[in-house]
Amino acid sequence: MLPELKRLVDLQELDKIIQEVTQSLARLPEELAAENAALAEMQTESEARAQELENLKKQKLETEKEVAEMEEGIKSSRQRLMEIKSNIEYKAMLKEIAFKEDQRDQKETRVLELLELMEAQNQGIAEQTQRLQEQRELVDRHGGEVKTQVTKLKAELAGLEKQRKELRKGVPAPLLKRYEFIRQRRNGTAISPVHEGVCFGCHMNILPQQFIDLQKGVEIIQCPHCQRILYWQEVEALEEGLSRSAT
Template identity: 30%
Template sequence: MNQHLSPLIELQKLDLRIMEISEQRRKIPDRMHQVETPLRDARQVLQETMVSMEAVVKERRGYERDVEVQDAHNDKMRARLSEIKTNKEYQAHLFELQMANKKKSEIEDKVLACMEKIEQLQRTIKESQERVEAVEHTFKQEKRVLDELEGRLSHELAELEIQQRQQATHVERGLLDRYTKLKSARKDQALAAIKGGMCAGCRLQIPPQLVAEVKRSQGLHTCPYCHRMLYWEAEPTTDSKPPAESAKDNSLEVGESV
């Protein structure tokens, strides 16, 4: 690995983690909004039901006043029956009284209908209140989780930013400036390892000659496609010989044969 890039690679690891944490923190308000939505909806249903309840109660009271007015009017009409002289006038007045009583009965039916609505709305309000309590309990639990996550991320971010500033002092000034500009332009990592002959940044095949030069750490090289600074990351090697055969080879002395 290019020794000049080693401090920069470590700096990038810190930067990438900082970017990751910043992105996680950026999403927390949206997640908070999502977990709060069921609570807002439940509260809105409760509020709307209570408003409906108040409207029906007001309507019932209005009908009750109408019943009182109509009842007083009917009493006056009954009182006039004794004052009527002719049978024709009596029959006409009696018909008007019957119509007045019918009107009173219709109003009383409306009062009863309102009372039935009120009972139904009272049940709905109770159910809505229970729903709000249940959803509020769930919301508080989820909010506590998100608050704890925010606290952990904030703490880690503060520590990483200190390490970032310290690590930046170990990078050559010119190289740091180039890294900073490239990172700002790409909005992600400025360095990329070569893995399997490919740039780990853009996943495109690197020319073999360039791979060899990067592997030999000869100067600073960039990917011809994404222009990230390239570095060689040693790939793990495996022994293709079976353990028994390898042990047998090691046991042979110079000049011995099998």
């Protein structure tokens, strides 16, 4: 194989690793941001629940006050009942008292309902607080991990970039330019092995004469279908290379 071709194969492998590291560097903070957004949402929900509980408490206090007022009304009606002499008035007053008692009972039922609602709300808040705490811990823990990971990846990337710079020095500028041009258009793969006359980049047959020239290893040959720069590898070496990239 032409030495510059060998360097291009190495460069491509390196470029792929650099791409992966770069993607991880971009993805990690995004993951963290999503977790933080979930935490903020849970906090908002918690505040809404607390507000809802406050409303229930207020309603309960108001209703209890109403019950007390009604109780007073019933008491004074009963007192007046003692002073009534007319039978008709007496019956009318009894009816009025019964009506007031019925209304008071309804309010008392409402107080019990409110108590149940408050209990359910308290239960919900306790569960929500637990989830919130867990999410907070997750964000804290993952935040630290991401920070460490980012530092590590950045150092790794710096080392890879240095290696890349060195490798590029060994490839003639026009070939490097061609490599970059194809790489951008072919999803990061600009150089591809050929096996039994088939380009591994696009799985199409190259021209028989091209295959012969390729095996001679004296010139740069591009696939007539996908334009990738081609290199010829013995079957064993190729299989080893493919299984390595598959794991």
